[in-house]
Amino acid sequence: MSLAFRDVSVRWPDGDVVLDGFSATIPDGRSGLVGLNGSGKSTLLRLLAGDLLPSSGTVVAPGRVGWLRQDLVLRDEEPVDVHLGIAPVRRSLRAIEQGDVDPLHFDVVGDDWDVEERATAELDRLGLPAGVLDRRLGELSGGEVMRLALAGLLLHAPEALLLDEPTNNLDRAARDQLHAFVADYRGTLVVVSHDRELLEHVDRIGEVRALPDRSGGRTLTWYGGGWSAYRDAVTAEQQAAEQAATAARNEVRREQRDLAESQTVIARRRRQGERLGASGSLPRILVGARKRAAQESAGKLTGTHRQRLDDARERLERAEEQVRSDREIVVDLPATTVHRGQRVLELDHIELRTGQVLDLEVSGPERIAVTGPNGAGKSTLLHTVAGDLAPVSGEVRALVPSRLLPQRLDLLDRASSVVDNARALAPGAEPNAVRASLARFLFRGRAADRLVGTLSGGELFRATLACLLLADPAPRLLLLDEPTNNLDLASVRQLVSALEGYAGALLVASHDEAFLADLGITRRVVL
Structure with missing residues (x-):
């Protein structure tokens, strides 16, 4: 059908x-x-x-x-x-x-x-x-x-x-x-x-x-x-598109050079005509006829070169449209830095609501994957570390500011704009500074004023991640629960690239093995 x-x-x-x-x-x-x-x-x-x-x-x-x-x-x-x-x-x-x-x-x-x-x-x-x-x-x-x-x-x-x-x-x-x-x-x-x-x-x-x-x-x-x-x-299309764009750029440069050279030739001929007319060796009527002929010839030559240059620029524009320039998320937040050896998190024989018992210490900018089947308690562990759930027993000590990006992406007020949600988590920040920071997460200009309830799944993820990372205080322990679920393939690559610039500790629950491999995790907690 x-x-x-x-x-x-x-x-x-x-x-x-x-x-x-x-x-x-x-x-x-x-x-x-x-x-x-x-x-x-x-x-x-x-x-x-x-x-x-x-x-x-x-x-x-x-x-x-x-x-x-x-x-x-x-x-x-x-x-x-x-x-x-x-x-x-x-x-x-x-x-x-x-x-x-x-x-x-x-x-x-x-x-x-x-x-x-x-x-x-x-x-x-x-x-x-x-x-x-x-x-x-x-x-x-x-x-x-x-x-x-x-x-x-x-x-x-x-x-x-x-x-x-x-x-x-x-x-x-x-x-x-x-x-x-x-x-x-x-x-x-x-x-x-x-x-x-x-x-x-x-x-x-x-x-x-x-x-x-x-x-x-x-x-x-x-x-x-x-x-x-x-x-x-x-990949093959992009290689061909990039080659075509390179060839078109070279053609534009060549036509610009030819136009400049033609202008030089025209200027030289004009000066020669002016000197010949000033010498008096030719009748004035003949000098005028030569001048008009030279102007007509120069106009045709200049018009031809300008048309070739305009055509070359159009071909370049069409070629560049075929080259992908997918936007990238950029994260550069020095306030999130955790120094090597600095203690970040201590879980002292905690018992989760799922029955799991766990001891864990996190130091420095570690990248830890939490894996296991559905129902094993991965989300429960992250919510317990974040303080949303109390352990059945044991003690959780978060020694730096932390933030949780939950699986359900339900942190933001859906009736408010992206920028208003960001300002709510960082009330002391300057409005222009918040907008500049949101632009790094691809919410530029009017996009930052869109209501959260109108965002697509991937846009909602970006908005939530942006608001968490821009919060005051900045999180130095970031808890991610299935972060690639609502991202397109280009955004998964962009997220990996962005997290390479995150200087804090990461605790990531994910079933996406390709993503975990790209992220460069340092160790695993298997539930």
Whole structure:
């Protein structure tokens, strides 16, 4: 079942243009979507799912569409059976079992008499107990929420699946299950992901890019094969684009040199004509005719060279548009420095709420990975270190200022702007200094005034990280809970580069082994 966008435009209530005249077709089979945060990937999925209506144009998505949302972990209060879409049927089944013969209950149940058994079977297949049906999303770990969402999709057997960052919060075993699911899937599937392993299992990858004029225009370019094929194709494209840009720059310089030389020749001829006219050796009428002819010749020559230079500049502009200049996050915060040997954190035989017992000392700018399966207590450990949870026993001594970037990204006031959130955490900072610092996290100009509630997943991550690092006092122990979950592939590279400049200690809970390897961790705590 092909999905399509026909001249689709989307504008937010504040007037910002998200899409402008976007047209594209997503073929049958398994397709991956990649692109920078804010390029519109999640917006495209929302349009296909019917969660967002276009301001103009048409979205073609025939049949039932199943959508795995990126923001599931933020919907704490939603009951599990409501999320699975079986709550009304369960209520009616309970009423019928208790003797209520109201025909409305039978209408609600329809042919779904075994819906609870089927739901339990799907939950069991994904390693979740049947008891979660009576719980809320906020009572589950991030990985359990994602596995639950997958169970819901499989339960309803949609004709097209839309997965928005499906490996977020999944441990190694759950990721392997999802990878196998995608590899074996034979219907129409569209997955937005930064998981390089997952993207190896799709038939094609579409790259969404915003046009440089910031008009809301978007392009969707398809590359056959999985992640490795896409990476190789883009690398080859960029090599060719850089060579073309170099050649175009050389052509501009050559045309500038030719124009300058032509101006020199014209000036020399003019001086010769002026000297000849002053000598009186030629009749005045002949001198005038030669002067007019020289001016016409000079004008044609100058016009020709200027046109060649303008054409060369246009070719250079087109060539440079093909060279990627993806923006980078820059972190340079000397106030976060921890000197080698300085004691940062002491955990004295603490018992976590999960039952784990742990002793840990952190000294200097160490980079420690906290790993283990979902439910082992990684997030609990970080929240205990941050002081949000008290240990069952033992003592936590944080000897420097610390900040936690939680998995749920729920620290900021969604009704306030990015800059207002940053100033709330650093009330004594000068407003212009706050804005200058936010610019290093790519919130430049008006972007810093955007409401947090309107940000994409990756933008929300950047905003939260920026506000934490710019807080007063500056954190010298940074606690990161699955930090790559909402980042595009370019932003993961940018985050690694940014954290190379962070001079404090890091305690990172992550299932992303590629990220941990890039981060250069010094040791691991395995739960």
